[in-house]
Amino acid sequence: MKLYEQGVYLLRGTELVANGPQAQDEIRQKTGQEVTKEEAAKQTMAYGILESHNTSGNMQNLQIKFDKLTSHDITYVGIIQTARASGLEKFPIPYVLTNCHNSLCAVGGTINEDDHMFGLTCAKKYGGIYVPPHQAVIHQFAREMLAGGGKMILGSDSHTRYGALGTMAMGEGGPELVKQLLNKTYDIAMPGVVGVYLTGSPMKGVGPQDIALAIIGEVFDKGYVKNKVMEFVGPGVANLSVDYRIGVDVMTTETTCLSSIWRTDDKVREFYEIHGRTEDFAELNPGQVAYYDGMIEIDLSQIKPMIAMPFHPSNTYTIEELNANLMDILDDCEKRAKVSLDGQVDFTLKDKVRNGRLYVDQGIIAGCAGGGFENITDAADILRGASIGPDEFTLSVYPASTPIYMELVKNGCVADLMETGAIVKTAFCGPCFGAGDTPSNNGFSIRHSTRNFPNREGSKLQNGQISSVALMDARSIAATAANKGYLTAATDMDVNYTKPKYYFDKNIYANRVFDSKGVADPNEEIKFGPNIKDWPAMSPLPENLFLKVVSEIHDPVTTTDELIPSGETSSYRSNPLGLAEFTLSRKDPEYVGRAKEIQKAQKALEAGECAGQAVPELREIVHTVKKTFPDVNHDNFGVGSTIFAVKPGDGSAREQAASCQKVLGGWANIANEYATKRYRSNLINWGMLPFLIPAGDLPFKNGDYLFVPAIRQAIIDKTKEIQAYVVKDGQMQPFTLQLGALTDDERDIILKGCLINYYRG
Structure with a gap:
């Protein structure tokens, strides 16, 4: 795999020319065309799709x-x-x-x-x-x-x-x-587009998760595709089935890219035909000379079975490498655990080593990544006639839809799997986010699913419960199951892959899915369960802002699962205040109490009462500030909480990672950078300030008060650098906060306090 350090031209979909002083001469020689970089950038598939959906008339700032x-x-x-x-x-x-x-x-x-x-x-x-x-x-x-x-x-x-x-x-x-x-x-601003140029064909036994993990392991830490569009091109695309492409594509999220697009061909046309939607097919290819901001070149034939060890999809090794350096890699996992788990529990996988081999407690093939027809039929071919054994190891398979399940029943794959001791279950995302198949304490699970973040499989560190997940392809999971839990690469198995044809039964959805065909019935009465609550009222941004730091997180990356845990807490997603009680509960159990305590001051202000009476320690803070800013008073300041995290927001798109902080009185996050655009957007849409500070010495610590004067005017004036102060021991220590780029609408949303207020006018 090769990452180009500069932009790259793709000629006729088959040849790469790195950008440089000689690039234009080389393009002219090979194509007979004169083309500028700006013109060639418009020849990507991504540009064409974005242009056709843009309403702004300006391709630099998309609407x-x-x-x-x-x-x-x-x-x-x-x-x-x-x-x-x-x-x-x-x-x-x-x-x-x-x-x-x-x-x-x-x-x-x-x-x-x-x-x-x-x-x-x-x-x-x-x-x-x-x-x-x-x-x-x-x-x-x-x-x-x-x-x-x-x-x-x-x-x-x-x-x-x-x-x-x-x-x-x-x-x-x-x-x-x-x-x-x-x-x-x-x-959004026009995103960069990074090409993924595929050549060759995967070796027998290598699946889409192996390709995906190889890409994630190479690009995640470098931020190579962060907030960009990944565009899959090259002759290797034609060598992959559509199911295979889908399995790679869904994992692009774990690179932190914005979106993805692939060239399409007759195999994709056949997919639409199978599903009775031929009219929805469109052939997509880049233009004769297309320019990409970066390029990932992959020879598919060189990719080997992969494993992403705990606690991130980018913590990748080949299974061959893991087996050859087992104890060293397990040492590294323990070091990562000390960071990811904050030392809350003792963690080791060394007790999983039996006779020099790594033993696994559980295998899962599930969801949008693993539950595809081809993944499961290949797994069934590997397991046919085998047994997973009567020991700790278990195997569960979740087809991604009932039509897939039905076809697996009809072609006998379900029977083959169940005969081995595997359990075949209904379409459900639970194993991916901690709501199903949680291993035992100290258990180790291998999964063809999307993520292996800490806590995401169902651990509760605050209760001393810990298990961990490694990501693998369905084929190597099946190979491991055939060896009764001993980690095995699918390439080590001699298997005849039968590749049965898929038949889609449209009646399954026709008989059960409600489709209004776009016709609304305004007389329909919405059913509200007792847990479904409205959003609480939220105040507009005040002129001046007091913030108390109520959590300080120094992990290299903080995931949305750590900001608001998944699993059984998801039952409260319809109750903003109920769910908020779980905020940071597995990362910083003291957070909720601290946030609610300082929120009392804001509630007092909104009721026309004294903030210092509600939170007595605030009196000294306000008194110190008034020495320098005498005009600050109860009529022109607000009080709330903030957290610091190095790089928050990796993972899920769930807005509750931000909204739960907001309903507890959060006014801001402070970070060195934000892991994803979507988390930063969530903060903004809930009226929270996405502050940035440079990496290095932190000017404040957990429990400190910060004062941000004239913050409302700074938002109005589009000020990029904002003077703030740490207020402590009767002194005010200045430091600088940055906001990064904000659209006019985003500024207005922050000023009004949240998106709901913005639309109410």
Whole structure:
């Protein structure tokens, strides 16, 4: 794998020319064309799709309107509630509400199924589509029923990626979907486009997760594709089945790219034909001379079976390398654990080494990444006639949709898998985010799913419970299962892959999915369960701001799972205050109490009372500030909390990572950088200031008070650097905060306190 250090031209889809002094001469010799870099940049597939969806008339500052929207049952209640509070009357474009996260309805009484009834009645009232629990995971339904060549889809799940089908899809926080529901736009600067140039064919036994992990391991730490579009090109694309391409594509989220797109061909046309949607196919290719801001060159034949060890998809090794350097790599995992787990529990995988080999407790093939037809049929071929054994090791397989499940039943793969001792379950995302198949304490799970962040498999560090996940391809998971839990690469197995043909049964969805066909019924009464609550009132940004630092996180990356844990807490996603009680609960259990304590001051101000009376320690802070800023008083300041994290926001698109801080009185985050655009957007949409400070010495610590004078005017004036002060021991120590780029609308949202206030006027 090669990463180019400069831009690259792609000629006729088959030849690369690195940008440099001789590039134009070489292009002229090989193509007979004179083309500028600016003209060639318009020849990417990404540029063409973005241009066709841009409403601004300015390709440097995009205002995108999407063709379709999709959400699942962790996010759609909050999105619709926000949109309703902002004036929603009808879904203006197709909006699909799937139910694949809170599907089990096993925790929290009736509240999960109450959310589903809310979703069904909203689909009827506002003209949407409702996919009942266990029918399909969100992304598989979108592939089967929504994707279209040259189209754009926005989803409230970070793995909204349908590039292999010619659809540019993006995962964002819920407020960005609210904007689309209110006929507003998705506003971004024109993203960079990085090519992924594929050659060769994968070796037998290497699957899409192996390719994906190899890419993630190479680019994540470098930030090579951060907030850019990955465009898959080159002759190697034709050597991959569509299922295979989908399996690579969905994992591009873990590179922190913005979106993805692939060249399409007759194999993609056949996918649409199988699903009865031939008219949605469009052939996509870059132009004769296309310019990319970067290029990842991959010879598929050189990729070996991979494993991403705990606690990140970028912590990658070949399985061969792991087996050859087992104890050294396990040492490295222990060092990473001390950082990721803050020393809360003792962690080791060395006790999994038996007779020099790594033993695994659990295998999972599931969800939008692992649950595809080809992944499971190949796994069945590896396991046919084998046994997973009667020891600790277990294997669960979750087909990504009921149509896939049905075909696996018809062709005998389900019987083959179950005979080995594996369990085949319904379409459900639970194993991916800690709501199903949590291993035992100190258990080690290998999964063909999307993430292996700490806590995401269901651990509760505060209770002393820890397990861990490694990511692998379904084929090597099956090979490990065939060897009764001993880690094995699929390339070590001599297997005849039967590659059965897939047949899609459209009647499964026709008989069960509610589709309004875009017709709203305003007389439909929405069903509200007792846990579905409205958003609390939120104040506009004050003239001056007192912030108390209530959490300080120095991990290299802080994931959204650590900001608001997934798993059983997801049952409370429809109750903003109820869910907020879990904020940072597995990372900093003291956070909620500290945030609520300082929030008392803001609530006092809003009630016309004295902030210092509600929070006595604030009196000295205000007194110190008034020595320098005598005009500061209860009529022109606000009080709230902030957290510091080095690089927050990797992972899920869930808006609750920000909104939970907001409803607890959070006014800001302070970071060295933000891991993803979507998390920063979530902060802004909930009226929180996305401050930045340079890496290095931190001018404050947990528990300190900060004062940001004239913050409201600074937002209005588009000030990029803002003077702030640490207020401590009767002194004010100045330091500088930065805000980064903000659109005019984003500034207005912050000024008004949140997106709901912005749309209310």
